[in-house]
Amino acid sequence: MPIVPVAAAEAIAGLNRFDTIIDARSPSEYALDRLPGARNWPSLDDEQRRIVGTCYKQVSAFEARKIGAAMVARNIAAHIEREVMDKPKDWAPLLYCWRGGQRSGALALVLGQIGFRVHLLEGGYKAWRRHVVRDLETLPSRYTWRVLCGRTGSGKSRLLQALQAQGAQVLDLEALAEHRGSVLGLLPGRPQPSQKQFETRIWQALRTFDPHRVVYVESESRKLGLLQVPLALIESIRQAQCLHIDLALPERIALLMEEYDFFLRDVDALCQQLDHLVPLRGRAKVDGWKQAAREGRFVDLVEALLVQHYDPGYEASLRRNFLRHAEATRLVPASSSAQAYAALARELIANEERH
Numbered sequence: 001m002p003i004v005p006v007a008a009a010e011a012i013a014g015l016n017r018f019d020t021i022i023d024a025r026s027p028s029e030y031a032l033d034r035l036p037g038a039r040n041w042p043s044l045d046d047e048q049r050r051i052v053g054t055c056y057k058q059v060s061a062f063e064a065r066k067i068g069a070a071m072v073a074r075n076i077a078a079h080i081e082r083e084v085m086d087k088p089k090d091w092a093p094l095l096y097c098w099r100g101g102q103r104s105g106a107l108a109l110v111l112g113q114i115g116f117r118v119h120l121l122e123g124g125y126k127a128w129r130r131h132v133v134r135d136l137e138t139l140p141s142r143y144t145w146r147v148l149c150g151r152t153g154s155g156k157s158r159l160l161q162a163l164q165a166q167g168a169q170v171l172d173l174e175a176l177a178e179h180r181g182s183v184l185g186l187l188p189g190r191p192q193p194s195q196k197q198f199e200t201r202i203w204q205a206l207r208t209f210d211p212h213r214v215v216y217v218e219s220e221s222r223k224l225g226l227l228q229v230p231l232a233l234i235e236s237i238r239q240a241q242c243l244h245i246d247l248a249l250p251e252r253i254a255l256l257m258e259e260y261d262f263f264l265r266d267v268d269a270l271c272q273q274l275d276h277l278v279p280l281r282g283r284a285k286v287d288g289w290k291q292a293a294r295e296g297r298f299v300d301l302v303e304a305l306l307v308q309h310y311d312p313g314y315e316a317s318l319r320r321n322f323l324r325h326a327e328a329t330r331l332v333p334a335s336s337s338a339q340a341y342a343a344l345a346r347e348l349i350a351n352e353e354r355h
Contacts, residue, residue, distance in 0.1 A: 091116055184260065242328035244325070246332050247332075256306075
């Protein structure tokens with residue numbers, strides 16, 4: 001069958017119509033970012049790309065192409081044996097590589113000769129990425145945002161999760177960034193995605209929202225760990241109506257000890273993270289916090305961190321960045337329990353439906 005070229009805009013509008021999305025780039029390129037739901041069938045793996053590239057520079061393009069062709073042929077054979085044997089005749093994949101289509105084109109040619117209707121993304125990942133970047137500049141302004149504010153430990157993420165569980169539209173930036181947005185925010189064993197993959201995740205979420213319904217989001221800073229929230233999105237969020245969660249200090253301490261229990265089980269890791277606060281709070285104060293951790297005085301430690309570090313910084317950030325926070329609706333959960341936040345979520349959703 002002939003190979004069907006597909007423009008990036010057309011592919012974006014109908015990603016779900018393809019049975020499989022195949023990324024023919026190397027594993028490292030795929031790990032950096034990819035189309036949503038894409039599977040990696042590399043025409044050349046990372047070491048093979050290095051070998052071919054070295055030959056191209058040191059010998060000639062002609063010799064490099066011969067070496068690369070042999071590698072690509074073997075890899076395509078392996079992909080077909082592993083992935084294609086069970087596919088029906090009407091299986092219709094979308095293939096792409098970086099830009100020029102050589103790597104994806106070779107695989108598309110073989111699949112087309114078998115008899116599949118193969119679609120090839122014109123301009124490859126690079127063309128698709130341009131659309132994502134452009135969309136991220138315009139999509140945020142389409143939605144009505146409700147920004148959940150509140151001091152550290154007030155349960156903003158817990159309320160987001162409760163809202164999502166009950167069918168509300170939620171953009172959970174911390175979940176997408178795999179980071180909780182503070183010096184202690186990196187989740188153990190879960191490295192953050194690349195900046196490009198973070199933006200792809202945001203783009204994918206934004207495209208699912210109904211502009212006629214509100215979208216809930218936390219009052220995040222621009223930076224989440226090593227990642228930055230796209231500028232147009234953070235500007236839209238900072239101009240939006242705010243909801244302020246007001247939770248008593250003892251309840252905030254209990255919530256944080258529950259959500260960060262992995263640090264209570266690994267005091268060395270906790271102390272290592274606390275060292276990042278030395279430039280802000282001084283060595284003496286941080287050493288005092290570390291001593292409290294090593295002595296198991298976690299309630300004292302969490303209270304000190306909240307009162308002496310997190311609360312002053314958060315209040316200043318709110319005043320500086322969220323201009324409508326002064327008129328925020330105050331939310332008071334009955335406790336820090338999941339049940340209390342579920343009840344609060346029901347109340348918020350009902351209130352939005354009434355208006």
